[in-house]
Amino acid sequence: MSDQNFDVVVVGGGPGGYVAAIRAAQLGFSTAIVEREHLGGICLNWGCIPTKALLRSAEINSLIKHADQYGFKIDSYSFDFKKIIERSRKVAAQLSGGIKHLMKKNKVTVFDGHGKLLGKGRLDVSKDGKNVATIVAKHIVLATGARARVLPGLEPDGKLVWTYKEAMNPEAMPKSVLVVGSGAIGIEFASFYRQLGADVTVVEVMDRVMPVEDAEISAIARKQFEKQGMKIMTGAKVVKLDRGANDVTVHVEAGGKTEQIKVERVISAVGIVANTENIGVENTKVKLDRGHIVVNEWLQTDEPGVYAIGDCVPGPWLAHKASHEGVICIEKIKGLPDVHPMKRENIPGCTYCTPQVASVGLTEAKAKEKGYDVKVGRFPFIGNGKAVALGETDGMIKTVFDAKTGELLGAHMVGPEVTEMIQGYVVGKTMETTELDLMHTIFPHPTISEAMHESVLDAYGKALHI
Amino acid sequence: MPHNVLMPALSPTMTEGKLAKWVKKEGDKVKAGDVIAEIETDKATMEVEAVDEGVLAKIVVPAGTDGVKVNSLIAMLLEEGEDASALSNAPAAPAPKTVTPANQPAAEAAKPAPAMAVATPAQAKSSGRVFASPLAKRIAKEKGIDLSAIKGSGPHGRIVKSDLDKAPAGAAASKAAAAGGSFTPAASSVNAQALADAYGIPYTLTPNSGVRKVIARRLSESKQTVPHFYLTVDCELDALLALRKQLNDSMDGLKISVNDFIIKATAAALQKFPAANVSWTDDNIVQYTRADVSVAVATPNGLITPIIVDAANKSLKVISSEMKDLGARAKEGKLKPQEFQGGTISVSNLGMFGISQFSAIINPPQAAILAVGAGQERVVVKNGQMAVANVMTVTASFDHRAIDGAVGAEYLQVFKKLIENPMGLLL
Numbered sequence: 077m078s079d080q081n082f083d084v085v086v087v088g089g090g091p092g093g094y095v096a097a098i099r100a101a102q103l104g105f106s107t108a109i110v111e112r113e114h115l116g117g118i119c120l121n122w123g124c125i126p127t128k129a130l131l132r133s134a135e136i137n138s139l140i141k142h143a144d145q146y147g148f149k150i151d152s153y154s155f156d157f158k159k160i161i162e163r164s165r166k167v168a169a170q171l172s173g174g175i176k177h178l179m180k181k182n183k184v185t186v187f188d189g190h191g192k193l194l195g196k197g198r199l200d201v202s203k204d205g206k207n208v209a210t211i212v213a214k215h216i217v218l219a220t221g222a223r224a225r226v227l228p229g230l231e232p233d234g235k236l237v238w239t240y241k242e243a244m245n246p247e248a249m250p251k252s253v254l255v256v257g258s259g260a261i262g263i264e265f266a267s268f269y270r271q272l273g274a275d276v277t278v279v280e281v282m283d284r285v286m287p288v289e290d291a292e293i294s295a296i297a298r299k300q301f302e303k304q305g306m307k308i309m310t311g312a313k314v315v316k317l318d319r320g321a322n323d324v325t326v327h328v329e330a331g332g333k334t335e336q337i338k339v340e341r342v343i344s345a346v347g348i349v350a351n352t353e354n355i356g357v358e359n360t361k362v363k364l365d366r367g368h369i370v371v372n373e374w375l376q377t378d379e380p381g382v383y384a385i386g387d388c389v390p391g392p393w394l395a396h397k398a399s400h401e402g403v404i405c406i407e408k409i410k411g412l413p414d415v416h417p418m419k420r421e422n423i424p425g426c427t428y429c430t431p432q433v434a435s436v437g438l439t440e441a442k443a444k445e446k447g448y449d450v451k452v453g454r455f456p457f458i459g460n461g462k463a464v465a466l467g468e469t470d471g472m473i474k475t476v477f478d479a480k481t482g483e484l485l486g487a488h489m490v491g492p493e494v495t496e497m498i499q500g501y502v503v504g505k506t507m508e509t510t511e512l513d514l515m516h517t518i519f520p521h522p523t524i525s526e527a528m529h530e531s532v533l534d535a536y537g538k539a540l541h542i
Numbered sequence: 543m544p545h546n547v548l549m550p551a552l553s554p555t556m557t558e559g560k561l562a563k564w565v566k567k568e569g570d571k572v573k574a575g576d577v578i579a580e581i582e583t584d585k586a587t588m589e590v591e592a593v594d595e596g597v598l599a600k601i602v603v604p605a606g607t608d609g610v611k612v613n614s615l616i617a618m619l620l621e622e623g624e625d626a627s628a629l630s631n632a633p634a635a636p637a638p639k640t641v642t643p644a645n646q647p648a649a650e651a652a653k654p655a656p657a658m659a660v661a662t663p664a665q666a667k668s669s670g671r672v673f674a675s676p677l678a679k680r681i682a683k684e685k686g687i688d689l690s691a692i693k694g695s696g697p698h699g700r701i702v703k704s705d706l707d708k709a710p711a712g713a714a715a716s717k718a719a720a721a722g723g724s725f726t727p728a729a730s731s732v733n734a735q736a737l738a739d740a741y742g743i744p745y746t747l748t749p750n751s752g753v754r755k756v757i758a759r760r761l762s763e764s765k766q767t768v769p770h771f772y773l774t775v776d777c778e779l780d781a782l783l784a785l786r787k788q789l790n791d792s793m794d795g796l797k798i799s800v801n802d803f804i805i806k807a808t809a810a811a812l813q814k815f816p817a818a819n820v821s822w823t824d825d826n827i828v829q830y831t832r833a834d835v836s837v838a839v840a841t842p843n844g845l846i847t848p849i850i851v852d853a854a855n856k857s858l859k860v861i862s863s864e865m866k867d868l869g870a871r872a873k874e875g876k877l878k879p880q881e882f883q884g885g886t887i888s889v890s891n892l893g894m895f896g897i898s899q900f901s902a903i904i905n906p907p908q909a910a911i912l913a914v915g916a917g918q919e920r921v922v923v924k925n926g927q928m929a930v931a932n933v934m935t936v937t938a939s940f941d942h943r944a945i946d947g948a949v950g951a952e953y954l955q956v957f958k959k960l961i962e963n964p965m966g967l968l969l
Binding site: 416482507509 | 675676677678680681684695696697698702703
């Protein structure tokens with residue numbers, strides 16, 4: 077087969093890759109995308125999106141359970157676990173189909189196969205080990221993503237020990253689950269299974285859950301999880317698994333003692349590993365650092381004409397960060413004016429547990445560590461009318477300002493719908509807001525977003541409803 | 543009724559200055575003509591006289607305040623017998639004619655209008671909307687950075703926080719923008735202090751004076767925006783030295799210097815060859831019809847250039863005595879603005895240090911400067927024979943936008959002829 081020529085070829089069809097391909101096509105580049113499994117990547121097929129569908133079911137379950145609070149009498153009800161999973165798969169399938177359509181609409185050529193760099197401007201595409209195409213392109217964007225990290229002794233087996241993938245698509249509802257790792261992925265599964273009634277244990281090696289979040293926020297979240305009946309073990313380590321026929325005995329070491337916990341399933345959520353093997357970096361000057369591709373602020377690797385974005389470059393490993401990098405990378409290639417490097421401190425993070433957690437920027441501890449003299453505002457949802465009306469008063473909003481300049485350094489939220497609200501602070505941070513602009517912003521009443529305003533006011537001793 | 547004492551404009555381009563010192567205290571009686579305060583501009587220190595009689599009731603701007611805007615209220619005078627309570631009824635901004643700088647004709651100070659008119663273009667620029675993030679605005683305010691002098695790197699050129707990390711703190715940026723029009727010196731890419739810290743080189747710091755900053759700004763501007771070219775010529779001085787000795791011997795106390803001859807020759811050559819007595823503007827060549835020579839004088843505070851106005855039509859004797867007076871007052875920082883602002887050509891003489899040849903930076907908007915080296919005995923060849931002569935090397939820098947190479951060369955030819963045949967300078 078003869079070489080096929082493109083201006084831009086993107087390797088990987090996840091939220092980084094497919095967005096980069098769309099942007100490239102929009103800017104007039106002849107564009108191809110190489111995807112070995114399914115367009116939309118992990119995010120859309122096995123990550124962000126299907127888990128949100130699952131958590132929606134869990135949320136409805138919780139609402140039914142607490143229906144009496146809202147004046148409903150529901151004597152008995154049940155759920156069909158298979159249907160819950162089915163719905164989640166359908167949602168993923170619908171969106172993956174949408175990406176196919178977007179590729180077609182933008183005239184992006186889709187190659188079904190595995191992409192591998194062959195050296196300068198050349199890419200091999202193979203399916204089942206056989207070459208199906210050779211692409212020649214001026215610009216090659218690597219967006220190969222990442223996969224679950226495997227700890228020795230904790231190797232997933234697809235049956236008893238799960239990764240996110242099996243946890244999202246099980247045959248039956250497990251009675252008990254032990255989740256290793258309390259980052260966003262681990263906590264979301266813990267939340268899902270707990271809300272549907274499983275006994276859930278979370279084992280976290282750090283001293284608190286969701287260790288990247290502000291300490292106060294993570295303490296409030298932990299309290300809520302425990303109130304829901306979750307067993308949380310921090311400063312704890314899984315030292316051994318005894319795999320039985322349909323259960324696992326987990327040996328957990330915490331505070332010098334080892335405890336044995338018998339559960340039906342174990343979910344391993346201990347981080348990610350970049351997919352940078354077997355993509356031909358050795359045929360180029362592309363450099364790796366701890367498995368991740370080294371890039372500059374414009375996502376350029378050390379090999380001219382080769383770029384990398386998303387989970388295969390340094391973190392945070394989030395879909396929206398990958399998409400944004402894709403756009404920056406392509407617009408820079410095009411030479412558009414007004415392209416700006418991404419500011420890491422402006423990348424928000426969201427976790428869809430109950431209560432939800434969302435944050436952007438520096439935690440209070442990080443800000444102090446960086447030498448800022450800080451002003452901190454806090455506002456609990458119990459002081460917010462809409463939250464009371466919703467019956468969701470757990471949680472609070474914390475804001476961190478630089479006392480000297482009024483710069484919003486960070487915002488940290490735990491509570492109802494905070495994942496939808498964080499972007500208010502992100503817009504503010506991106507525009508380099510100060511406390512005055514936020515104070516002068518009129519928040520609509522009655523909304524839970526008023527708590528965002530109050531938190532800012534509180535940082536300067538001006539809170540009204542507390 | 544109380545009289546408001548306003549910050550005077552000591553020169554057409556002055557927009558702000560430092561209130562260096564109050565000579566009178568609150569409660570002191572003042573008469574018209576009394577010096578009440580001293581004001582430091584970027585060029586010189588000036589005394590401020592009261593034009594009204596009364597009591598200095600209130601000092602609004604304390605001594606040592608930097609960056610006091612022209613026409614802002616600095617003090618209040620009460621008429622004799624007037625109650626201090628009248629102060630609270632003081633009008634906000636009356637006509638700025640209560641004070642006049644010392645040594646300056648009253649009429650000069652009483653017409654601040656042209657001064658304002660000159661300052662307007664620069665101010666108009668900075669009053670246009672500057673797009674900056676709220677945080678950048680806050681930081682700029684705290685550090686005293688003029689945002690209009692900064693290039694933004696944010697969306698649509700918006701100024702963001704990181705742009706300010708590289709900006710100089712304090713009034714430096716705003717002075718450059720306000721005083722010089724549109725030119726903004728490029729910030730040096732390396733910070734000497736940071737490097738010295740990094741490499742452990744010991745040092746002390748001296749804050750830049752106003753004069754230092756102006757030298758830095760104007761000469762950077764000149765070297766970066768004016769296309770210089772250089773022409774060098776050797777002038778034999780023997781006839782000039784002989785004539786000078788004759789003149790100085792002829793009259794007691796008369797001490798005409800070689801430099802006085804050079805000043806006269808510089809101007810006389812321009813008069814004979816006006817094509818070099820020009821300035822460049824974007825629309826026109828400004829052809830001066832009088833030759834005013836700016837003479838570079840080193841002072842403890844830095845370089846200043848007092849002017850011999852119409853030097854071609856002044857006698858060597860007058861030039862000599864004016865130069866002595868101007869030089870002495872320049873060293874004390876007591877020159878009046880009009881004595882060092884202007885000029886149509888400059889002369890810089892480093893001969894007294896034994897420098898034989900150098901090239902100088904043009905002092906804009908002028909288009910030429912002569913760099914004069916030492917008069918030295920050198921071997922010259924005359925009619926195939928070696929001979930010894932006193933020779934002085936002069937290198938002229940010209941602004942090529944206004945003066946072409948041949949024009950500059952012809953001017954130097956005329957200059958050389960006047961220096962080598964100095965009798966013409968006596969006429």
